[in-house]
Amino acid sequence: MEVNTQHYLFDLGDTLMVDLPNQTGPMCDWPEVQVVDGALDCLKRLSLNAECHLATNAAESSEAQIWLALKRAGLCDYIGHVFCRENLGVGKTYINYYPQIVNKLAVSSEQVTMVGDSLERDVLPALKSGLKGIWFNPKKIFTDLNIDSVDQLITVR
Numbered sequence: 001m002e003v004n005t006q007h008y009l010f011d012l013g014d015t016l017m018v019d020l021p022n023q024t025g026p027m028c029d030w031p032e033v034q035v036v037d038g039a040l041d042c043l044k045r046l047s048l049n050a051e052c053h054l055a056t057n058a059a060e061s062s063e064a065q066i067w068l069a070l071k072r073a074g075l076c077d078y079i080g081h082v083f084c085r086e087n088l089g090v091g092k093t094y095i096n097y098y099p100q101i102v103n104k105l106a107v108s109s110e111q112v113t114m115v116g117d118s119l120e121r122d123v124l125p126a127l128k129s130g131l132k133g134i135w136f137n138p139k140k141i142f143t144d145l146n147i148d149s150v151d152q153l154i155t156v157r
Contacts (some may be wrong), residue, residue: 005112007052008051008112009054009083010096011116011118013058013117014051015036015039033073035075052143053081054081055084055102057121060093062084081104081105092122093120093121095125098125109131110131113132114133115150136150
C-alpha cells in the first residue's frame with residue numbers, strides 16, 4: 001500500500017505506549033511505562049523521511065505530562081509535536097480536532113496520516129477530516145486497512 005505521507009500522527013495509548021489496565025492518572029506518574037513492541041524502531045525509521053507527532057485523547061494528562069511519559073519511554077526524540085485536549089481544547093472525536101492539527105502543521109490534510117488502535121476514535125474521525133488513516137490492529141479484527149505490528153509502517157509508504 002502506498003501512503004506517501006509527510007506527517008504521521010500517532011495515538012499514544014496502545015499504539016506507541018502500552019495502556020496498562022491497572023494504572024490510572026497521567027502515564028508519566030505510573031510506576032512503569034512500556035513501549036508497544038516495534039514502536040521505537042518504527043519511529044526511528046519513519047522519522048528519517050517524515051515528521052512524527054502525537055495526537056492523543058488523553059484527558060488526565062497535560063501536554064507537559066505527556067512529554068514526560070514519552071521521555072521515560074525513550075520516544076520523545078522522534079516526536080515533533082504533541083496534540084492533546086489541553087492544547088487543542090477538544091478530543092479526537094470532535095469535528096475540528098484534526099483540522100486544527102493540519103492548520104498548526106501548516107500542511108494539507110492529504111499529507112497527514114493518523115495511526116491508531118481505535119477505528120472509532122482514531123481512524124474514522126481522521127478520514128472524515130480528509131487525512132489518511134491506518135488502523136493499528138494487533139488483535140487482528142478484520143478490516144481493509146490493517147497492520148498487526150507498528151513497525152510494519154516502515155514498509156507502508
